[in-house]
């Protein structure tokens with residue numbers, strides 16, 4: 001269990017006098033946010049990161065807004081204790097259901113993936129398909145964000161409840177996953193979409209499967225790329241860009257650290273050292289029982 005520090009600065013090793021050196025907090029329900037982390041490594045190589053995966057409570061995509069709000073506040077409270085300088089919600093479901101509400105509750109900037117994804121999609125296409133969790137699809141967040149930019153664009157949203165469990169179980173190569181993907185993409189291909197948005201941060205991990213099923217002319221938008229570009233601009237604007245060498249990424253999960261470490265290595269190319277975190281003193285095993 002990790003407890004937050006009361007000393008000046010924090011256990012992560014930066015001083016409160018140097019806010020630029022503070023880490024960026026990145027969170028998701030599980031491994032999906034690693035697609036955003038990989039973009040941070042590419043676009044912001046000087047930044048230190050604390051990654052949190054709420055693995056005891058995934059999948060998020062079938063939960064209510066009240067549940068997502070509770071989870072997101074738990075995570076943001078914890079991020080605050082770690083003295084992050086900014087948080088990237090590397091989770092579309094949280095961005096769709098909680099971002100507008102919690103943004104005002106914290107004194108660090110919080111970025112979501114949907115607006116950057118919608119802006120990028122509108123620059124590419126006129127017939128846009130969005131694949132996402134059922135909760136994100138139901139929220140209409142992508143359609144609204146796209147229509148605020150350009151009301152003449154057509155948008156189709158498909159909820160894909162089976163994808164996240166399959167990805168978390170690392171069943172990317174399983175022929176069953178291809179069959180499921182074919183069924184989810186079918187209605188979008190029927191509509192002759194010109195652009196597909198990964199409306200869930202887990203889905204870039206399915207890229208080879210999805211690309212093989214889509215007509216070659218369909219362009220793919222990964223909001224992870226664009227939220228990190230927005231993050232770069234925001235850090236510059238606030239004078240918070242780090243110019244020092246970054247610290248190793250710190251990983252924490254609410255579920256089993258070993259399991260996350262094993263799946264993470266596949267996507268990161270190195271074995272992450274993962275801590276277990278509980279919220280409000282509730283042991284992780286209790287959290288898992290409550291939600292079973």
Ligand SMILES: N[C@H](CCC(=O)O)C(=O)O
Pocket residue numbers: 028029030032033058059060061062090091092093094133136164199200201202
């Ligand atoms: N990766 C998250 C959450 C997926 C889930 O846990 O259902 C998202 O972008 O929506």
